[in-house]
Amino acid sequence: MTAAPGVAIVHVSDVHFGRDCDLVQIEALETFFPTLGAQAIALSGDLSQRARHGELQAAHAFVQRLRAVLPTLVIPGNHDVQWWASPFGVRGSAPLYRKYRRYFGEELTPTLAIPGAVLASALTSFGVSPGSLTPRLRDMAVKGHLPRSETDRVRDIFAKAPAGAAKVLVMHHNVLPGKISERMGLAHWRDAQRRLQETGADVVLCGHDHQEGAGQVSGRLAVSAAGTHTTRTRGRRPSVFNVVRVDRDSVHIQHYRWEAHGRHFLPSDRYTFMRGDPRHAAVSVAGGDQPR
Numbered sequence: 705m706t707a708a709p710g711v712a713i714v715h716v717s718d719v720h721f722g723r724d725c726d727l728v729q730i731e732a733l734e735t736f737f738p739t740l741g742a743q744a745i746a747l748s749g750d751l752s753q754r755a756r757h758g759e760l761q762a763a764h765a766f767v768q769r770l771r772a773v774l775p776t777l778v779i780p781g782n783h784d785v786q787w788w789a790s791p792f793g794v795r796g797s798a799p800l801y802r803k804y805r806r807y808f809g810e811e812l813t814p815t816l817a818i819p820g821a822v823l824a825s826a827l828t829s830f831g832v833s834p835g836s837l838t839p840r841l842r843d844m845a846v847k848g849h850l851p852r853s854e855t856d857r858v859r860d861i862f863a864k865a866p867a868g869a870a871k872v873l874v875m876h877h878n879v880l881p882g883k884i885s886e887r888m889g890l891a892h893w894r895d896a897q898r899r900l901q902e903t904g905a906d907v908v909l910c911g912h913d914h915q916e917g918a919g920q921v922s923g924r925l926a927v928s929a930a931g932t933h934t935t936r937t938r939g940r941r942p943s944v945f946n947v948v949r950v951d952r953d954s955v956h957i958q959h960y961r962w963e964a965h966g967r968h969f970l971p972s973d974r975y976t977f978m979r980g981d982p983r984h985a986a987v988s989v990a991g992g993d994q995p996r
């Protein structure tokens with residue numbers, strides 16, 4: 705059997721170690737990932753429930769086990785930020801990430817280069833911050849925002865990527881609305897979507913909404929949304945992680961759905977989007993969520 709062309713990334717999100725984490729799924733993920741023919745793993749945030757030491761320690765052990773198998777990129781989500789330690793930045797930004805950094809290192813926006821792909825990441829989790837505020841007050845520590853400095857930095861990273869390399873951007877908050885929640889993860893999302901397209905990314909990997917999804921920003925930029933591996937899925941739907949494959953012309957997003965009775969993940973829906981400038985691509989387009 706010949707290997708599928710291109711580069712494949714396992715995309716998993718919102719494992720939320722703590723009260724609601726489904727450890728049976730975690731163990732299934734660990735045994736399943738090495739069988740998928742992927743070249744890297746991306747965890748798009750919310751490793752913990754309340755940024756507690758025990759939760760982050762369990763997440764650290766999980767990531768170490770994944771790294772024994774494949775290069776793994778990890779970023780923080782809003783649940784990994786100690787927003788109460790410095791609301792509105794009154795004590796600076798350092799207290800927000802102190803615990804996360806203790807277990808996952810200083811770098812909040814790591815980059816991972818592998819043969820055929822560059823994975824960059826953008827920080828959208830800033831706790832209770834002016835940039836993340838929306839009129840809905842209860843979203844105060846939930847929403848994220850995408851600063852211009854982040855998209856500028858990512859654009860520069862991708863500009864230096866080898867010719868033809870897949871450019872994969874990993875961030876926590878969803879950039880397309882959830883199908884059930886109908887909600888965006890980001891404040892000021894229109895501006896964020898516009899700048900995301902200017903980074904040169906082929907695909908954005910995100911989570912946060914707890915429902916899987918595959919779509920495009922403005923019919924051009926593919927988006928992979930992974931679900932959660934907790935009991936807190938949207939609409940009590942099965943948990944889902946994705947395998948994102950980028951080949952010369954296309955971005956393929958394959959969902960894998962948790963089957964609780966069999967205690968395993970099964971291939972579910974698959975979407976294919978054209979890669980790069982649509983004028984130079986000729987493949988079918990599926991999905992295509994447009995924000996409301």
Ligand SMILES: [Fe+2]
Nearest residue numbers: 750781782912
């Ligand atoms: Fe989140």
